[in-house]
Amino acid sequence: MRAGRADVFVLGVRHHGPGSARAVRDELERLRPDAILIEGPPEADPIVSLAPGMEPPVALLAHVPGQPSRAAFWPFAAFSPEWQAILYGTSAGVPVRFCDLPAAHSLAGDGDEKVPGLRADPIGTLAAAAGYDDPERWWEDVVEHRGDTPFAVIAEAMAAVREGHQPDEREARREAYMRKTLRAAIRQGYGRIAVICGAWHVPALAAPLPLVGADNALLRGLPKVKAELTWVPWTYGRLASWSGYGAGISSPGWYHHLFDAPDRPVERWLTGAAGVLRDEGLPVSSAHVIESVRLAHGLAALRGRPLAGLGEVTEAARAVLCEGDDLAVELIQRRMVVGDRLGHVGDGTPMVPIQRDLREQQRRLRLKPEALDREIDLDLRKPLDLDRSHLLHRLRLLGVDWGTMGQARGKGTFRETWSLRWRPEHDLALIEHAALGTTVAAAATQRARGLAAAEPAALADLTSLVEQCLLAELPEALPEVLAALSAKAALDTDVTHLMAALPAMVRAHRYGDVRGTPAEGLAVIVRSMLDRICVGLPVAVTGLDDGAAAGLLKHVDGVHSAVALLHEPSRP
Known part of the structure; x- marks a missing residue:
């Protein structure tokens, strides 16, 4: 469309859609715009240039300093149209700006706004109306295979879907800010502007635009907070819709495959599924793969689809590769359909000091963050493993449960078993505790001091804190x-x-011995507590009913085991 002195091209997309991502990249190559506007928080403009050095999935994190509950994420995968637009702009030297409502305003609200499902995935709505259960299949079958420009088709469809629609206040403000950003780009002299936004918003950005005064009135007096933005790693598990991301997808691993596979996506997918099953010791032959490919293509032809989709390959895998075993199908679902990919951000990404300290320690201790559970066994007699244990325990004290302790293999107190799994929320927890110290150790120290000084602090809580x-x-x-x-x-x-x-005090005393950690005064406290227990126990066991007696018996057993541990010599 023509807006003032500029040609504006509004490309409506489906968020996290491989078809949309390919189409956006091809269209930008054809249009050669001199400015690109992308749906997202404009505070991220200064850090968009960091994108080429990252490995998706990643997310923009916006948060209010000191208020960790006020935070929001904008995830991007390799197959996200917005990500492809960012990569095109940064590689071609074209300015890339975000044009959605600033995070300073969106985080100032009460967070109770509800976004209707129609606006969350309008292409999914059109697909469902056409009888498709997979929006990507609808995109492939109805849009890309038509042979004309897909964005003109999408704009026309969205105009029909939005006919008679009255946006709510939040949506109206978002679209008003998009138009405000577009007008600003035109005033700055850009002659060819590409706008990449959710397909739902295309009609709101089409000519003729509403009056400037009307948009300014919508944006006047909005509540505002101080918001800080950075990039953080994301995972395909969090990108999946079942993990709570409203604009997410249920099969990010499958979409990544569709976007990344150079050819024969069905054959490559089922070959990969066979490899997953073989890794688990299940017998899957080449003949299984060949027959499953035939079945998938046959189902697609029977259903009138030009290419087998996730439904067809899943049914083929279930019937042939898995031989009807639901557990094997679930394994493929977890490993491939959702996927275990964890993104990576570059060293130049804005981070609080505690995040940088953790990253350096992860490198030094050779503990790579991963999206799937990984079990490690630590021998605390080895300096490297002891340092790993210290780091994981410090993070747990800060509420960063990267590692979960399990039952150690073997005897002795020199061994620990941990299950590690990194989640994007851990970065937010680190930012929350950034004010406590510039390193993980310093922040954990301040956290422990704060817990000890808190009122009221229960005796059991304090003994656990000592441990x-x-x-x-x-x-x-x-x-x-x-x-x-x-x-x-x-x-x-x-x-x-x-x-x-x-019992916790005795364990703490023993850990102080076997780890070489001094804990002067702990033995005196343990002895004093034990003496008082011995004096008070005869009175405590008097006049108890059955329930109280059973509860006290557990305490007696615990004290008995603790006393035995107290006098037992340390052994590896």
Whole structure:
């Protein structure tokens, strides 16, 4: 369309659609615009140039400093049309700007706005109306195979879908800001402007545009907060719709395959599925693969589709490769249909100091973040494994549960077993605790001090905190935690509280021995608690009903085991 002195090309897309991504890249190559506007928060304009050095999936993270609950993510995969537009713009030297409502405004709301499903995936709505259960199949069959420009078709379809639609306040403001950004680009002298946005918004950006005054009135007086933006790694598991991302997709691994496969996508997919099953020890031959490909193509032909889709290849895999085994199908679903891909951001990405410290420690300790569960066994007699243990325990103290402790293999207290899985939310948790220190150790130390000083701090919580400080090797926090524990133990007269707290104290004392971590004063507190338990126990067991007696018996057993551990010599 012609807007003022500029030619404006509005490319309506389906978010995270491989068909849309290919079409956008081809259209930009054809149009050769001198400016690109993309749906997204404009505060990210200064960091868009970092995209070529990243490995998707990644996400823009916007957050309000000091208020971690006010945060939002904008994920991008390799097959996201917006990502392909960013890569084209940065490689061609074309300015790339985001044009959606600023995060400073969107994060200032109460977060209660509901986005109707129609606007979340309008192409999915059109596909469903045409009898398709897969929007990408509809795109392939109805749009790309028509032979004309897909964006003109999509614009026409969206105009029909939106006919008579009255946008709510949030949607109206978003589209008003998109038009405001477009007008600003025209005033700056750009003559060929490409706008990449969700297909739903195309009619709102088509000529004739509403009056400037009307849009300004919509944007006047919006609440505003200070928002900071950065790039963070994302995962295909989080990109999937079942992980809670509203504009997500249920099969990111499949879409990545469709976008990435140079040819014969069905054959390549089923060959990969056979490899996954073979890795798990299941017998799958080449004949299985050949027959499954034939079945997938046969189902597509029977259903009138030019190419087998996810439904056809899944049914073929279930019938031939998996021989009807639902567990094997679930394995393919988890490994391939959703996928385990974890993105990577470059070193030049804006990070708080604690994030950089963690990244350096991950490299030094050779602990690579991964999207799938990975189990590691640590021998605490080895310096490398001991440092790994300290890092994982410090992160747990900060609420970053990258690692979950399991049952250690073998005997002795020198071994730990961890299950590691990195989630994008961990970056937000690190940012939340950035004010506590510039390193993981410093932040964990301050966190422990804060927990010890909190009121009211229960005796069991303080004993657990002592144990965590020893496991995480936080010697600067330990004296304050021990002082708080000693004061609390001296005032607590409830024998059951003392009995519940003693096992953790004994474990902490023992960890201080076997790890070489000094914990002066801990033995005195343990002995004092044990003496008070022995004095108060005869009274505590008097006049109990069956339920109370059973509960107290568990405490007695715990104290008995703790005393045995206290006098047992350390062994590897």
